Amino acid sequence: MQDYQPLPGLLKNKVILVTGSTSGIGRCAAKNFAEHGATVILLGRNVKALEEIYDEIVQLRLAQPAIYPLDLARANPDQYVEMAKRLEENFGRLDGLLHNAAQLGTLTPIEHYDIALWYEVIQINLHSRFLSTRACLPLLRKSPRASVIFTTSEIGKTGKAYWGAYCVSKFGNEAMMQILADELDNTGIRINSINPGPVMTKLRAQAYPAEDKSNLATPDDIMPAYLYLMGADSQHLNGQSIDAQTYSHFPEATTESIQS
Numbered sequence: 001m002q003d004y005q006p007l008p009g010l011l012k013n014k015v016i017l018v019t020g021s022t023s024g025i026g027r028c029a030a031k032n033f034a035e036h037g038a039t040v041i042l043l044g045r046n047v048k049a050l051e052e053i054y055d056e057i058v059q060l061r062l063a064q065p066a067i068y069p070l071d072l073a074r075a076n077p078d079q080y081v082e083m084a085k086r087l088e089e090n091f092g093r094l095d096g097l098l099h100n101a102a103q104l105g106t107l108t109p110i111e112h113y114d115i116a117l118w119y120e121v122i123q124i125n126l127h128s129r130f131l132s133t134r135a136c137l138p139l140l141r142k143s144p145r146a147s148v149i150f151t152t153s154e155i156g157k158t159g160k161a162y163w164g165a166y167c168v169s170k171f172g173n174e175a176m177m178q179i180l181a182d183e184l185d186n187t188g189i190r191i192n193s194i195n196p197g198p199v200m201t202k203l204r205a206q207a208y209p210a211e212d213k214s215n216l217a218t219p220d221d222i223m224p225a226y227l228y229l230m231g232a233d234s235q236h237l238n239g240q241s242i243d244a245q246t247y248s249h250f251p252e253a254t255t256e257s258i259q260s
């Protein structure tokens, strides 16, 4: 993973929507995309936290970001259409979409899983990704080369006791990614997924409260894989699921990547 050295202008002039950009991996990805030239649209439910990351990017004198407050647990289909409309009015197109926002829910046997919580986790982790992709596809088509990334998990590859709605949602993400990649093959839109691996975040601490955090990767550690999938160096990849902490097939960054 560490072998990939993206060029500073990798995402120059790209417009990228990052869901769940208020903390953890999403926050770090939004900042990294901006540092590599992108105009990032920061989506989250907490306006104060969105304003903090917005200010941080502005203070670094990077491309001016935008904030889009949306509670993915409660947004209805029309609100996603409205979001796409607003993005079109302001930016004209979308070059990247990082589906990152998620909630763990609870670790409990399915027999005892709270029904309202199950619905909420599936809504945030799966349905919102369907609704936002569906609404944004016309905007992604307006980009000469768009990249959509679904954030998955090890838990989305093998069912594991007590992981309930989170596990089901992550399996669903892999399926949605593969379906979309097949449907959009040979178009200007690539669809891939990324498994961050164990990373020190709020969500991880909720899942493993007692674990020793000293050996955990930080969000910054896994950014090369995010930049790689979002940028033109991975333009040959479609329908792939990559592990952010072990992926090692990075090509050398080329100057072409900053011109695309």
Ligand SMILES: NC(=O)c1ccc[n+]([C@@H]2O[C@H](COP(=O)([O-])OP(=O)(O)OC[C@H]3O[C@@H](n4cnc5c(N)ncnc54)[C@H](OP(=O)(O)O)[C@@H]3O)[C@@H](O)[C@H]2O)c1
Pocket: 019, 020, 021, 022, 023, 024, 025, 026, 043, 044, 045, 046, 049, 070, 071, 072, 073, 074, 099, 100, 101, 102, 103, 124, 151, 152, 153, 154, 195, 196, 197, 198, 199, 200, 201, 202, 203, 204
């Ligand atoms: N950390 C790991 O070890 C790990 C491993 C595998 C996969 N992942 C995946 O990585 C992604 C990022 O997670 P993370 O570890 O960075 O966790 P995190 O720090 O908890 O970040 C989750 C983000 O999702 C947002 N979010 C949650 N519910 C939302 C809602 N209803 N509406 C809008 N935004 C909402 C959160 O906003 P608030 O701040 O408002 O809650 C936050 O910005 C997730 O898809 C997760 O499944 C993480």
